[in-house]
Amino acid sequence: MIEAMGILLGLGVALGGGLGVAARLLKVEGNPVAAEIEEMMPGTNCGQCGHPGCSAAAAALAAGSAPVSLCPPGGKALASALADKLGIVSDLSGMADRGSVIAFVFEDLCIGCTKCLKRCPTDAIVGASRQIHGVVDDACTGCEQCAEACPTGAIVMRPETDTLATWHWPKPADRLAA
Amino acid sequence: MKLFRISGGIHPKESKELSADRPIERLPLASVLRIPLQQHIGGPAVAVVDKGDAVKKGQILAVGRGMVSAPVHAPTSGRIVSIGRFVAPHASGLPGQTITMRPDGRDEWGELPAPIDAFGVDPAVIAERVAASGIVGMGGATFPSAVKLNLRNRHKLDTLVINAAECEPYLTCDDRLMRERTAEVVDGVRIMRHGLGVGRAIVAVEANKPAALAALRLAVAAGGFADVTVVEVPTRYPMGSEKHLVQTLTGQETPARALTADIGIVVHNVATAFAVYEAVRLGRPLIARIVTVSGGAITRPGNFEVPIGTPVSHLVEQCGGFRGTPERLLLGGPMMGQPLASTRASIVKGVNGVLALAAAEAPTGPIMPCIRCASCVAACPCGLAPFDMAARIRKEELDGAVRIGLLDCIACGSCAWVCPANIPLVQYFNYAKGKLxxxxxxxHKQEETKRLAKFRADRLEQQRKAKEEAMARMKAEREAKKRQAEAAARVEVEG
Amino acid sequence: MTARGPIGGPHTHSGASVGRTMGLVAVALVPATAYGLYAFGWPALFLFSGTVVAALLWEALSLKLAGKPVRLFLFDGSALLTGWIVAMTLPPWAPWWIGVLGAFVAIVLGKHAFGGLGQNVFNPAMIARIFLLISFPVEMTQFLEPRPLLSPGAPGLAESLAIFVFGHAGFDAISSASLLGTVKTALGQGTALPDILSNSHGLLPLAIGAVPGSLGETSAVLLVLGGLFLLATRVITWHAPVAMIATMAALSGGFHLADPARFLDPATQLLSGTFLFAAFFIVTDYVTAPATGTGKLIFGAGVAFLTFVIRTFAAYPEGIGFAVLLMNATVPLIDHVVRPRIYGRTRSGEPIRYEER
Amino acid sequence: MSDDYRRIALDGIWANNVVFSQMLALCPLLAVTGTATNGLGMGLATTAVLIASGFLVALLRRLIEPEIRIPAFVLVIAILVTIVDLSINAWLHDLYKVLGLFIPLIVTNCVILGRAESFASKARVLPAMFDGLMMGLGFTLALVVLGAIREILGSGTLFANASLLLGEHFRILETTVIPDYKGVLLLILPPGGFIVLALLLAAKRSFELRRRAAVGTRGGDRDVGGKEITI
Amino acid sequence: MTSTTGKPSALARLFGRAGKPSDDGKPPPGGRSPLYLAFLLGAFALVGAALLATGHGATEGPIAERMKEDLLGSLALVVPAELHDNDLVHDQYAVEAPGGEPRTIYPALSGGHVTAVAYEIVGQGYGGAIRILMGVASDGGLLGVRVLQHAETPGLGDKIEAAKDDWILGFFGLSFGNPPKEKWAVRKDGGQFDQFSGATITPRAVVGAVRTGLEFFEANRERLTKARQGGER
Structure with a gap:
């Protein structure tokens, strides 16, 4: 009996000590997932998610304190990619798949105030004071900062449409629509 | 000549008899011609004419932009009506930049470049003329031909292969071209051989075109051209695939992700050879091509020499219109041709056929689940497992599909043709390639965005710093001034 | 031209269809089935039709539950074939509920639980066979000597109906084990093989099918005939059957030479039990076999190997069902490892290299 | 507070059911559910261990350092199970004859470690025990349902030998559902367990999908912290 | 243990506290010292072992009691209670069986005379060993045969269980001579015992085992039936 108790005690001591040492030696600094998530974010620090920048949002995601659907510019595609990354089974069906949008300036309404220029995180709006502004489509991320800043409502977000260069074959309808 | 076997492949119903015996006809000009600026792979051409300009036949309308591009010429004389977006001859039916012209009916040639003494000049001169004439691969690939001729600069080449297999069902335009303009074709082949800087040319024709074979052989023998060999290759789809044709002729497989030029061979289409003949010998740019109009829903099938820019509707009208409602309307052959969104779209340089298929000719069976019969594996000329790739794509596992060879697929359609379940395999592959x-x-855009965002952040930071420095400097100056003033005052006091 | 967007190519088709393929397999099954129905009389006919009808009903029910178009799938021939093959593997005088339950297991558990046509990993008919064999060892191992239709000693219509509905009272009295079963039992008692075989049927009855056995599996000659028909119409390829027959012949031949008193000769191994039926109609099932020729060779050889091992060294006299199911489980692996060589690439997937020119 | 308990109860019995949602503890599940009685016995024994381990782990949670928590939990559970095993053998011997082989299996039952790790180690004593009770009842429910289906289809009886487990009063539970039944042998064997479990899972999924369709999908951000524990 | 330079030494990194405890009393981010953890887990183990020891002590007696009851229960099925007035388990002894292994014999005594013996035999069935308990009256007649443990195919071979089929009860009263020794085989092998539907191997194994059990009794009749004093070992 004493023998058995001794063996258990010994095992406990040895394993406890071993685990303590292992915990010290194999400690992982920081959270590698957060860095990987940050890679996936748009990187414009637009702030629409409510976090101060993409890196803070990534940290919140990694900690599980933010929903994967937090990033409007990333849209549904980013949300499902994040869900995959974090191993979360998430119902994104309610999330509108708005596709990608880009800003468009109504020339009639633009007064050339340059407010949008200053807000754009990617310098995608060109123009100067008292001149009608234009959007560089390729640089626009659809973050809507400019639309918010515009005092005359001259900026709207428009879905990016297919062109001959960007069109590709749609996926065949999942079999047997009948 | 010893031929080699390729694996896979199919024997679809040829249906060439519908138009094979119809000689090439010229049709009345359409009332309006719409000439897309992108008729080739590469950068679109840029218009050099304006709305309202009068142009002569053969006059340049748009110039190529970039290394891989091709110019566009006026198919006839007339007036430019507009330059803008118009429905493109493309499956999507989306609009593309298009020059619209109204022919004046006189069909007057403009000033053409002088003919070239084909065999007396440097190969570079021929390539230059081919480029200036706007010639692109006319088998459907539409790759600028001059770029391919210039491969001699970077690769060690030994053979020019002329692809006259015409393995697509229904199409007979190349067949008719070889039979009716044999001498010109052979001359074009020899010019290209010279332009490519190689010693021999092989013209490969499928066995189902005996008349064309005989005509070519006669012309080569009559001319005593030792540098041209006419070869009969077996009738088997997709013999016209460039890599498979090369393997049939030489036994050599082109390595994956490489060009046939890597094994010393360049392949050109036979219709391209004719265009090269016209450009070099007559100075004429590529402004018309032979098109087969066929299919069970066409009243009068035939082969026509069609000016580039002719609306499909005009062509169909000239053939007596549709017989019944066509089930499918296609540009090109039934295997790899593209569905046509609108008959208002025009004939372009790469269009070798207009098909209107009746319901009985098109696949209409219901799409069933895959039963893994592996017919597609046996039919695939590229050694792929199409059913597996499609299953992965269906589940959005695009990377998985790439791993098992999606990018090695040539979209020949053999797999879908044999599929007992009617699964649209090719569309799955096209979707996946497009999505990738x-x-x-x-x-790329995201990386660009990050770069821009960082650039902006740096700039703001710099501005802030500059501002701070300026403030500090101003402050220092102010203080210095103050000190000076004080010192001066002191001096004054002391003084 | 339609609102759904463009239709992708190719815009012509070979005309092959699932229904046509299934139809050809059914034609190939006819001779062996007809012989089985003749040899075992009315009860076999009742069992056969009962099983096939049950298979179709289960299929319709499953399709309805799964929300798939019933009409389209019900008549694609796959359920008919599955029911047909299940019936062929049953003891000919088994009662109705064996057939109905077998059809249920094959169609509902073996096929639709996996997602329906084309999705099942295991051969549905073999799942049904194994399920029944394990669940009802008595009913599933009672065979009888053929009693051809209208011959003296064959049961009449009314009596046959009774056998079909209630099972056969006093079945023990007339039942007889299959050859493999007899051999297994006798070997277990320590009797030498030649003594066992001396008072059993010869090879000729085995080939013709005049022996006790499952409804549709007894006539080797007719099964091979059906198989050759399938080969000729290109419904199946030669790989799996040839690999299976060759492996079994080689294995049993080797062992038989080493110890004729313990191991059956190759001819008996090939001709008895389900072997030839499986070689032409089971291992050639598209859904549950590998896609490439090499893969099919491995698959067929594996089935034969496992069959030999189970028949010879394990508890069950007939091992095909287990062998097929075990090899079915390896098919995804085989398909993953054995791929056709991609054009322009080496077997390992690297682009081909030519020496510097 | 009562809301919390309601949630724990719902989680344990239905929404986060050990078997039907978490898919844990399949080994004892398939081994013992040849009859409903065996399932009931195993379920009750597991419930007892779950409650006790919940109590102990919650009690000791401040003492147990994160580095050694897994061995500590295992130790607690192993000791509990061994004592239960010995006690049943000594004082409920007839039950031991039925379940004897399976009681030690409870040690390796991942549910117990799973609840210790994911719930009891973060909760106060009372909720932890309540969670143990509800998870245990959910597990018992699954075992009994599975056992009942396998028993009825496999041997035509229901709650055979219940008197051995629960005492003579419960002999009335023992029923012969289908007289003169041949029995579908495969269902009593482990493969039958897999088949019936799969069908039950399918039924639950289909029920939930239908209910969700009836309620209408709410879009959303409900995924926060919704990670399933998959030990 | 932290060295004075402010940078912890390697030893300190292993065994010391990695950092200062934070204000709220939670352990520092580096975790507890391995020595402390060793002590903690050791303490757990010790307490657990003590609990187990107590549990074992409390149940040891009752468990042994239950085991004996089980055995007695089985023995009662093959040796009727009216044939003996002794404790069969208490009076057990061993006799060498063919093959040299000891076989435990449970003698039934009535007034000091052996009225019957019970012992266990093993037959090789379809699914491995079949453990059988048999009781033999002193005149060589079978009092009862029961299967203790087997792994025969359920539904086929398990009809040898008394709970499933009456077959095993058919041995009652039989002996060598009734039927004659050469008839001790299943019908298929020319004997007089029924096999049941679909299975021959299992009944054959049981009949064969009982037969060897009777042979054992015959060979050792003298020793087995000699009167013994209770408690003789």
Whole structure:
């Protein structure tokens, strides 16, 4: 009996000590997932998610304190990619798949105030004071900062449409629509 | 000549008899011609004429932009009506930049470049003329031909292969061209051989075109051309695939992700050879091509020499219109041709056929689940497992599909043709390839965005710093001034 | 031209269809089935039709539950074939509920639980066979000597109906084990093989099918005939059957030479039990076999190997069902490892290299 | 507070059911559910261990350092199970004859470690025990349902030998559902367990999908912290 | 243990506290010292072992009691209670069986005379060993045969269980001579015992085992039936 108790005690001591040492030696600094998530974010620090920048949002995601659907510019595609990354089974069906949008300036309404220029995180709006502004489509991320800043409502977000260069074959309808 | 076997492949119903005996006809000009600026792979051409300009036949309308591009010429004389977006001859039916002209009916040639003494000049001169004439691969690939001729600069080449297999069912335009303009074709082949800087040319024709074979052989023998060999290759789809044709002729497989030029061979289409003949010998740019109009829903099938820019509707009208409602309307052959969104779209340089298929000719069976019969594996000329790739794509596992060879697929359609379940395999592959490209584009854009965002942040930071420095400097100056003033005052006091 | 967007190519088709393929397999099954129905009389006919009808009903029910178009799938021939093959593997005088339950297991558990046509990992008919064999060892191992239709000693219509509905009272009295079963039992008692075989049927009855056995599996000659028909019409390829027959012949031949008193000769191994039926109609099932020729060779050889091992060394006299199911489980692996060589690439997937020119 | 308990109860019995949602503890599940009685016995024994381990782990949670928590939990559970095993053998011997082989299996039953790790180690004593009770009842429910289906289809009886487990009063539970039944042998064997479990899972999924469709999908951000524990 | 330079030494990194405890009393981010953890887990183990020891002590007696009851229960099925007035388990002894292994014999005594013996035999069935308990009256007649443990195919071979089929009860009263020794085989092998539907191997194994059990009794009749004093070992 004493023998058995001794063996258990010994095992406990040895394993406890071993685990303590292992915990010290194999400690992982920081959270590698957060860095990987940050890679996936748009990187414009637009702030629409409510976090101060993409890196803070990534940290919140990694900690599980933010929903994967937090990033409007990333849209549904980013949300499902994040869900995959974090191993979360998430119902994104309610999330509108708005596709990608880009800003468009109504020339009639633009007064050339340059407010949008200053807000754009990617310098995608060109123009100067008292001149009608234009959007560089390729640089626009659809973050809507400019639309918010515009005092005359001259900026709207428009879905990016297919062109001959960007069109590709749609996926065949999942079999047997009948 | 010893031929080699290729694996896979199919024997679809040829249906060439509908138009094979119809000689090439010229049709009345359409009342309006719409000439897309992108008729080739590469950068679109840029218009050099304006709305309202009068142009002569053969006059340049738009110039190529970039290394891989091709110019566009006026198919006839007339007036430019507009330059703008118009429905493109493309499956999507989306609009593309198009020059619209109204022919004046006089069909007057403009000033043409002088003919070239084909065999007396440097090969570079021929390539230059081919480029200036706007010649692109006319088998459907539409790759600028001059770029391919210039491969001699970077690769060690030994053979020019002329692809006259015409393995697509229904199409007979190359067949008719070889039979009716044999001498010109052979001359074009020899010019290209010279332009490519190689010693021999092989013209490969499928066995189902005996008349064309005989005509070519006669012309070669009559001319005593030792540098041209006419070869009969077996009738088997997709014999016209460039890599498979080369393997049939030489036994050599082109390595994956490489060009046939890597094994010393360049392949050109036979219709391209004719265009090269016209450009070099007559100075005429590529402004018309032979098109087969066929299919069970066409009243009068035939082969026609069609000016580039002719609306499909005009062509169909001239053939007596549709017989019943066509089930499918296609540009090109039934295997790899593209569905046509609108008959208002025009004939362009790469269109070798207009098909209107009746319901009995098109696949209409219901799409069933895959039963893994592996017919597609046996039919695939590229050694792929199409059913597996499609299953992965269906589940959006695009990377998985790439791993098992999606990018090695030539979209020949053999797999879908044999599929007992009528699964649209090719569309799955096209979708996946397109989606991957789009993803690449998005990723590129995202990187670009990050760069821009960082650039802006740095700039703001710099501005802030500059401002601070300026403030500090101003402050220092102010203080210095103050000190000076004080010192001066002191001096004054002391003084 | 339609609102759904463009239709992708190719815009012509070979005309092959699932229904046509299934129809050809059914034609190939006809001779062996007809012989089985003749040899075992009315009860076999009742069992056969009962099983096939049950298979179709289960299929219709499953399709309805799964929300798939019933009409389209019900008549694609796959359920008919599955029911047909299940019936062929049953003891000919088994009662109705064996057939109905077998059809249920094959169609509902073996096929639709996996997602329906084309999705099942295991051969549905073999799942049904194994399920029944394990669940009802008595009913599933009672065979009888053929009693051809209208011959003296064959049961009449009314009596046959009674056998079909209630099972056969006093079945023990007339039942007889299959050859493999007899051999297994006798070997277990320590009797030498030649003594066992001396008072059993010869090879000729085995080939013709005049022996006790499952409804549709007894006539080797007719099964091979059906198989050759399938080969000729290119419904199946030669790989799996040839690999299976060759492996079994080689294995049993080797062992038989080493110890004729313990191991059956190759001819008996090939001709008895389900072997030839499986070689032409089971291992050639598209859904549950590998896609490439090499893969099919491995698959067929594996089935034969496992069959030999189970028949010879394990508890069950007939091992085909287990062998097929075990090899079915390896098919995804085989398909993953054995791929056709991609054009322009080496077997390992690297682009081909030519020496510097 | 009562809301919390309601949630724990719902989680344990239905929404986060050990078997039907978490897919844990399949080994004892398939081994013992040849009859409903065996399932009931195993379920009750597991419930007892779950409650006790919940109590102990919650009690000791401040003492147990994160580095050694897994061995500590295992130790607690192993000791509990061994004592239960010995006690049943000594004082409920007839039950031991039925379940004897399976009681030690409870040690390796991942549910117990799973609840210790994911719930009891973060909760106060009372909720932890309540969670143990509800998870245990959910597990018992699953075992009994599975056992009942396998028993009825496999041997035509229901709650055979219940008197051995629960005492003579419960002999009335023992029923012969289908007289003169041949029995579908495969269902009593482990493969039958897999088949019936799969069908039950399918039924639950289909029920939930239908209910969700009836309620209408709410879009959303409900995924926060919704990670399933998959030990 | 932290060295004075402010940078912890390697030893300190292993065994010391990695950092200062934070204000709220939670352990520092580096975790507890391995020595402390060793002590903690050791303490757990010790307490657990003590609990187990107590549990074992409390149940040891009752468990042994239950085991004996089980055995007695089985023995009662093959040796009727009216044939003996002794404790069969208590009076057990061993006799060498063919093959040299000891076989435990449970003698039934009535007034000091052996009225019957019970012992266990093993037959090789379809699914491995079949453990059988048999009781033999002193005149060589079978009092009862029961299967203790087997792994025969359920539904086929398990009809040898008394709970499933009456077959095993058919041995009652039989002996060598009734039927004659050469008839001790299943019908298929020319004997007089029924096999049941679909299975021959299992009944054959049981009949064969009982037969060897009777042979054992015959060979050792003298020793087995000699009167013994209770408690003789």
């Amino acid at each position: 490209t789009a993803e690449q584009r998005t990723k």
